[in-house]
Amino acid sequence: MYYIITINIGRALFLRTLSVLRSKMTRLNKFLAECGVGSRRVCDKLIADGVVTVNGKTAELGTMVGENDRVTVNGKRVENKQKLCYIMLHKPKGYVTTVSDDLGRKTVMDLVHTQARVYPVGRLDYDTEGLLLLTNDGELANRLTHPRNEVNKTYVARVSGAVTEQERIALEKGVLVDGVKTAPARVRILSRDAHHTRCEVTVHEGRNHQVRKMFEAVGKEVEFLKRVAIGDLRLGGLSRGESRFLTESEIDYIKNI
Numbered sequence: 001m002y003y004i005i006t007i008n009i010g011r012a013l014f015l016r017t018l019s020v021l022r023s024k025m026t027r028l029n030k031f032l033a034e035c036g037v038g039s040r041r042v043c044d045k046l047i048a049d050g051v052v053t054v055n056g057k058t059a060e061l062g063t064m065v066g067e068n069d070r071v072t073v074n075g076k077r078v079e080n081k082q083k084l085c086y087i088m089l090h091k092p093k094g095y096v097t098t099v100s101d102d103l104g105r106k107t108v109m110d111l112v113h114t115q116a117r118v119y120p121v122g123r124l125d126y127d128t129e130g131l132l133l134l135t136n137d138g139e140l141a142n143r144l145t146h147p148r149n150e151v152n153k154t155y156v157a158r159v160s161g162a163v164t165e166q167e168r169i170a171l172e173k174g175v176l177v178d179g180v181k182t183a184p185a186r187v188r189i190l191s192r193d194a195h196h197t198r199c200e201v202t203v204h205e206g207r208n209h210q211v212r213k214m215f216e217a218v219g220k221e222v223e224f225l226k227r228v229a230i231g232d233l234r235l236g237g238l239s240r241g242e243s244r245f246l247t248e249s250e251i252d253y254i255k256n257i
Contacts, residue, residue, distance in 0.1 A: 025064040033139040085116035089243040130227030131235040150204040158224040163197040167218040175217035
């Protein structure tokens with residue numbers, strides 16, 4: 001009996017050690033993406049093309065790597081030296097959503113103060129304000145902006161005139177924008193007065209000026225537009241022009257949308 005117990009304890013210790021070791025391993029395409037080589041899809045192609053090595057051996061798809069492994073791409077060593085950074089910004093009107101601008105206009109980078117080389121995730125129009133994420137996590141940025149992932153973005157729009165129930169339903173079902181019908185959306189009337197209607201609009205497409213053009217399709221003009229949420233991540237009480245780092249729980253959420 002003592003001999004059997006010893007074997008079981010030894011097996012449990014081995015499995016626990018193996019679990020710890022595995023937790024410190026990263027799939028090669030994920031490691032390359034975090035190093036800024038490209039998206040996971042791009043990294044998979046590089047691996048399939050045979051230009052990636054791990055410890056001197058040509059890597060295969062699905063290879064796992066640890067912190068002590070030597071990884072090269074086209075003969076050049078790749079290392080993940082940057083710390084991943086995730087920032088929420090309340091973008092004001094009058095700023096372009098780019099790292100730099102050839103016309104000398106103010107960019108959202110003027111509002112963010114960090115040593116990390118972050119960049120905007122997606123775009124907000126020059127005249128649109130609200131929630132904008134910035135990061136140096138290329139894999140996450142690709143996942144949040146790729147159409148196939150259908151990540152919801154919620155806006156509050158002030159629209160000229162009265163939006164009728166018929167128009168609201170039409171917006172939800174889809175309207176023609178640039179000759180292509182928009183995907184189903186959620187549209188909720190928040191308030192009305194004699195001259196304006198405030199609407200909450202949730203879309204998952206990222207077409208150029210989409211919300212403004214959707215209302216144009218039903219004969220309405222958007223006078224003010226603000227993005228208030230990406231998925232369940234909300235702007236909250238962040239003031240115009242202010243930014244903050246995401247919390248650990250927020251980072252975990254956006255990585256699993």
